Amino acid sequence: MTTRLSNAEIQYIVDGVEQDFRSDGRGAEDYRQIELETRILPNTNGSARCKLGKTEVLVGVKAEVVDVDVHAPHIGKLVITADCSAVASPKFVGKGSEVLENDLSNVLSFLYNSTNTISLNDLCIVKGESCWQLHVDVLFVQCGGNLFDVASIALKAALYNTTLPIVKVSGEGIEMEMEVSDDPYHVWKLDVSNCPICITLYQIGGGFAVDPSEEEVACSEGFVHIGVQPNGDMSSMEKAGAGNIDPTTLLEMVEVGVRVGEEIHKQLNKQLDAEKSLAKL
Amino acid sequence: MASEILSAEGLRCDGRRPQEMRKLKCELGISEGADGSALVEQGYTKVLVSVFGPHECANRNTRNHERAIISCSYNLASFGSAIRKKKMNTDKKSTEVGVMIQNTFEAAVMLEKFPKSQIDIYVQVLQGDGGERCVAINATTLALINAGIPMKDYVCACAATVYQDSVLLDINNLEESSRGPLFMLAVMPHTDSIVQLQLDHRLHNDHLDKVVKETIQGCRDIQVLLDRQVKEWTVEAGSRT
Numbered sequence: 001m002t003t004r005l006s007n008a009e010i011q012y013i014v015d016g017v018e019q020d021f022r023s024d025g026r027g028a029e030d031y032r033q034i035e036l037e038t039r040i041l042p043n044t045n046g047s048a049r050c051k052l053g054k055t056e057v058l059v060g061v062k063a064e065v066v067d068v069d070v071h072a073p074h075i076g077k078l079v080i081t082a083d084c085s086a087v088a089s090p091k092f093v094g095k096g097s098e099v100l101e102n103d104l105s106n107v108l109s110f111l112y113n114s115t116n117t118i119s120l121n122d123l124c125i126v127k128g129e130s131c132w133q134l135h136v137d138v139l140f141v142q143c144g145g146n147l148f149d150v151a152s153i154a155l156k157a158a159l160y161n162t163t164l165p166i167v168k169v170s171g172e173g174i175e176m177e178m179e180v181s182d183d184p185y186h187v188w189k190l191d192v193s194n195c196p197i198c199i200t201l202y203q204i205g206g207g208f209a210v211d212p213s214e215e216e217v218a219c220s221e222g223f224v225h226i227g228v229q230p231n232g233d234m235s236s237m238e239k240a241g242a243g244n245i246d247p248t249t250l251l252e253m254v255e256v257g258v259r260v261g262e263e264i265h266k267q268l269n270k271q272l273d274a275e276k277s278l279a280k281l
Numbered sequence: 282m283a284s285e286i287l288s289a290e291g292l293r294c295d296g297r298r299p300q301e302m303r304k305l306k307c308e309l310g311i312s313e314g315a316d317g318s319a320l321v322e323q324g325y326t327k328v329l330v331s332v333f334g335p336h337e338c339a340n341r342n343t344r345n346h347e348r349a350i351i352s353c354s355y356n357l358a359s360f361g362s363a364i365r366k367k368k369m370n371t372d373k374k375s376t377e378v379g380v381m382i383q384n385t386f387e388a389a390v391m392l393e394k395f396p397k398s399q400i401d402i403y404v405q406v407l408q409g410d411g412g413e414r415c416v417a418i419n420a421t422t423l424a425l426i427n428a429g430i431p432m433k434d435y436v437c438a439c440a441a442t443v444y445q446d447s448v449l450l451d452i453n454n455l456e457e458s459s460r461g462p463l464f465m466l467a468v469m470p471h472t473d474s475i476v477q478l479q480l481d482h483r484l485h486n487d488h489l490d491k492v493v494k495e496t497i498q499g500c501r502d503i504q505v506l507l508d509r510q511v512k513e514w515t516v517e518a519g520s521r522t
Contacts, residue, residue, distance in 0.1 A: 042325055043408050044360045054313060058407065060360025083368050086354050086403035087312060087331035090339075093354050093403070137359040141329060141405070142314050 005218055013219045014205030022216070028209040029260050034153065036268075038161050038275060045134075046162025050154035053213065054144020057151050059136060059158040065125065065167070065180065066133040076123020076131035080108045080138065082151065088143045107148055107238060108138065108155065111196050111227040114235045118159070119191055125167050130178060132164060145214045148225055152198035153268060159195060160272050163187035196227040196235040197264060199257040203245055208253050210260055224253055228261025230269070286444050286459050294455050295324070302439075302451040302499060305506050307420070309427040309514040317428025321420035324453055325410035330420040332428040335398035343399075348392035353383040353402040355417065361409045363454070378414055379404070385418060385438075385467050385477045391431040400430060411453035412440045418467050418477070419503060426511055434469035435507060436476055439499035441466075443488050450499045462488075466496040470504040473497055 005013075016022045026032070034052050041047035046061040069077065082104035084097035091097070112118055123132040136158065138151050166186050168179040181187075201208045202220040209216065221243025227236035234254070239245060245253075285294045292298065303324030312318035315331035322328075338344040355378040359368050369375075382402060390400065402424070404417045415438035422436045441450050442461040449456060457463060462484035467477035484492065 041327075041360060041408050043363060043410070047360070056312075058358070060358065062360050062365040064365070081359065081368070083359060085329075085358075085405045086356060087318070087329055087405045088314065090333050090401050090403070093401075135359070135365050137365070139358050139360075139405075139407075142312055144314065 005215060009215070010219050013216055014207075017204040017209045017216070018207040020207075022209065024213070026211075028207060029256055031149075031211045031260070031264065034150075036153065036157055036271060038157050038272070045164060046158045046160070048154045048157035048161070050150050050157065051142075052146060052150045052153075052211070054142055055140070055146055055150045056142040057147075057154045058139040058141055059151070059154040060139070061158050061162045062135045062137070063132050063162070063164050064135070065130050065178070068124070068128060068131045073128040074124050075120035076125075077133040078112060078118065078120065078123075078136065079133065080112065080136045080155070081105050082108065082138045082140070084140045084143065088140050092143075103240075104138065104140075104147060104151065107198065107225055107240075108151055110236045110238065111152060111198055112235075116233075117194055117196055117227075117229065117235050122190065125178065126169055126176065129176070134162070145217050146200060146211050148198045148200050149211065152196070152227075153264070156192060156195045156197055156268065157272060159190055160192045161276075162190055164190070194229050194231070196229045197261060197268070199226050199228050199261045199264070200224070201226070201253045201257050202241075203243060203249065203253075208249065208256070210257075224250065224257070226254060226257040226261065228258050228265070230262065230265040232258055232262050234258065286456060286461075287447060287449070291447075293449060295453060299447045299449050300495060300499075302502060303453070305503065307423060307507060307510045309423050309510065310518070315424075315428075317424045317426070317430070319420045319423035319427055321416050321423065323412060323416050323419075323451065325408055326412055326416045326453075327407040328413065328416040328420045329405045329407055330417065330424040331403045331405075332400065332421070332424040332430070333403070334400035334428070335395040335430065336401075338397060338399045344397050347396055349390075349395035349398040349400055351383045351386055351390065351392070351400050351402060353379045353386075353404065355379040355382060355404040355406075357406045357409060357413070361406050378417070381414065381477065381479070382417060382421060385436060386421060386425070388476045389422075389432050389434065389436045389469060390425065391433060394431060400425075409454070411455070411457045412451060414438065414465060414479075415440050415451075415467075419507060423507060423511065427514075434471050435504045436467055437470055437500040437503040437507065438465065438467035438477065439496050439503060440464065441492055441496045441499065443484065443492060446488075448488075448492050448495045450495060462492075464492050464496060466493070466500060468497055468500040470497075470501045 317332035418438035463481040
């Protein structure tokens, strides 16, 4: 994904970002059109596909009943794993994608680390015994920049329509019996009203921008991932990439990131609710 | 369990007749970053294939001075099967299927036109519900066509099993896990020449002729659908400004 740019091109892009008018006409805070589709994988408990620019991500959520963690007997588990498919680029064959996958898995897991993002208590079936473990697999089918943001949007959409079978627990102690319902309509949904999305702000020259194109990424020095919740709270923050960021710029970035994040949440929720009203499940 | 495969009325577990194939949906050129790509869905099995090349050989040792070499990688998504499978880089079964697809297309692609080059085929199974290898081969055919790589003919694949003397075509996951024979055939339909054949479990010799004939017919039917999609895509791509 190395883009070679001439000095004139770099200057053009940097000037554009600083003046809030990028090469494709967008402002520094504008995202490109986001394409989202949910419930595309019937094998999973929840799924979504998200496409933004040249990046396309598929998220599948699979649930299984497991034993609780000894250190946290009253909550369920959420495991987020990223997978860069070889279909996206020949570089991802075999172990080529390991570094990027680790990075993606860590940032996305970090987003959901804080306790008020998703209620893991709801995933507990029998306290001290069994709980639901949600495996969220993020598959990158095309990689064209801005991977974290797209993945987090698809993740939230997949969790939004994740359905878990209702479990009937009877008896106590040794005689305890758990019955997982077979009925595809006897299900419950997770509460994703606080789930965050990742907004990545790239520092380009003296300014910063969201959702950069590949050329703009090549001109950037350092970027910041911010996990933004629908109510404007931040669930996580991480600075990555090579480059120094001024503290004042950082505060400005955070303010913009939260603002953009809230707007995206609003639009996302609107679309997800509209899609829900299309089908009766 | 036994009655689920084929009911007394002659219907399979998903309501199909024995020679009925699953619904086939295909699309070319869905991955912009690749030279050629295709997505094929047969029933619930969904496979995405990307083709890169022909390009310079990555490894000088494997370079062939007379023709191109094909390298193929096959991967199943973690959420692809009924039970979640953790991604493993050196999965023996995936490597085996990769080599099988590579051998299949070495017979079909006109490799002599591209000496010293390499063609990469990457297969990603998004969802598996039986017949993943066949759908992968069908999708690879379309992806190679999308990439503009010349081939002798389409390569179409179909899997079948035999149950109570009936040949069941285009088997799904449930039928694959029954203890009947798993017969997979990849064919170049215009000449009916077989490029790949795999049989698992036992198949009685009496059934062999019938199974081969019906599976070849299944492959021919698939070729008609793939061809229709290729023509539609050509018209659409050609009329794009």
